[in-house]
Amino acid sequence: MADSLANQSKIPMVAITVHPTKYNGTQDPESWLQDIRFFCRLHGIDEEEDIVSFSMLKVDPMIYVPEKTSTFSGLVKALKSHVTYPVMEASALHNLRKLKYSSNMEMSDFISTFLSLCRSASVRNLEEQKSYLLNSLHDDNIRNVLSTKFRNVDEFDWVIKIFQGILYEYPLHQIRYGSRITIKHCVTGQYLSHGEHKPIEPGSQSSRVYCNGCKPKENEVWIVTSPYSENKSPGDPVRFNSIIGLSHGKSRANLSASDDRDDKSCNWVARRHTTESGYHNDNSGVWAIGDIIILEHVNNRLPLYTRVQDYEGNQEVVLEGDGFEENNKWYAEIVGQ
Template sequence: MNASALHNLRCIQYNPKEDMTDFISKFLSLCRTANITSLEEQKTYLLNSLLDDNIRNILASKFRNVDDFDWVIRLFQGIMYEYPMHQIRYGSKITIKHCSTGNFLSHGEQIPIETDSQLSKVSCDGMSRPAANEIWIVSSPYGENKVPGDPIHYNSIISLKHETTGGSLHATENNVWSFMGRSENSNWLVRRHTTEPGYHNDPNGVWAIGDIIILENVSNKLPLYSNDNHNVSLDGDGYEENNKWYAEIAGQ
């Protein structure tokens, strides 16, 4: 067994911007050089090359009863061509970055606002590579069950669950918190950011990495807002710079 090839196989990552043929060729070459002949091991290494949990889970379920490696590769190619990696979906782990300040939506302190409270402060911190405190899971809105892996069309309602603490992004009046529970105040409408009145309500298109959006709290009908003081609140009319955010898949 070639130790270097095995190390590279463990570290290989699929980049959707990379040519699929080049990636498959590299993967197969590493398997041969590392003498990985077990089909289950080959499946595992291929799945581990994916950063997106949703697509990894979809492929794992499709691989389960496949006993031919050529068919595994065909499935991988077909699903990856069909499944746009730039889309944000229910179940995606994302970071949410404020366009004006470059800071990430964070739940860093994790300290209740008072004894026995289920609410704790969120902020807009961290200007470099996001840490664990800045990772949120796109989840079904309160009162609904969405299918993990389904794309999120504009004007859809979501909730955002903090990966580390399990708290939901939540609003009471103009204040924004992490809430260790769920309610209607944890529901957020994903809208396009635009300077054109009325275009907010256009449902066309799917939320994707890098799209400039506003997150409007459904109960309060106000958008998520931040500025240079790192505070997060509900404020603005949805058209101004401090209401602009964009998301990236965590780890990419």
């Protein structure tokens, strides 16, 4: 009785084999043939001539393959000589040019798609492959970083490893709302600072900021905040030309223009520094560690500027210049990185 029940409970094991698709000119011939060969090996078909013979049965009749074809190379050559092949190749190249990487994508899926399109489009030159990878990125900053990293790399495997590494690491370098940063003057190497209360005029509650020191301390730490009347989500990246606030980490005082008393006096525009006219207004890309920027006051459109030292060795910070000058150049570092 027990044996009978045991036999009834046994589930027969079956092998389910998916037949390879018919070749109709929309596939890469070499990839398609590889699938055919795998299928044949599973079914004990090992001879090249037999595999080719079976493969020809899976080719759409509209695609001519010489009847005497008996080798893999001969079959691939015949498939590539048909008009459908250059059409497929051009389509793959078009899709490769449109391919864009998104942080929401799985890196493995993106790389797999990229490699498949390169193969189908016959893009085998390493410099071309680098170019298409760079073109897949939306962010100018990370594209520039990768372009520099790629420059002396002559192995495709290393190109992919660098691409993956930078894409995973780069978000850690982005300036975000809520980031605790130091702001360093490019020319002098000193940091934007706010220490003891130094009123801008007798009896004023506003105190001066200045540049001081080559090693940042607690007086040189600032917090990137939402601008007045806006509520940015903490952790959101700050894009170029965004309006931000800067709150002093220790005193919580807001950086503002001394001669401005309205509610927006604490609002600043983070622009990329450039020597090209009009490029200030390019808002592509995210502000990141090391990007050279200008901090422009929203109301009077003047940029932050530092100049002569006072008797204590501090550099005065004012609003001055056109944004193209060397003394308007600053860059940020994230505290703790």
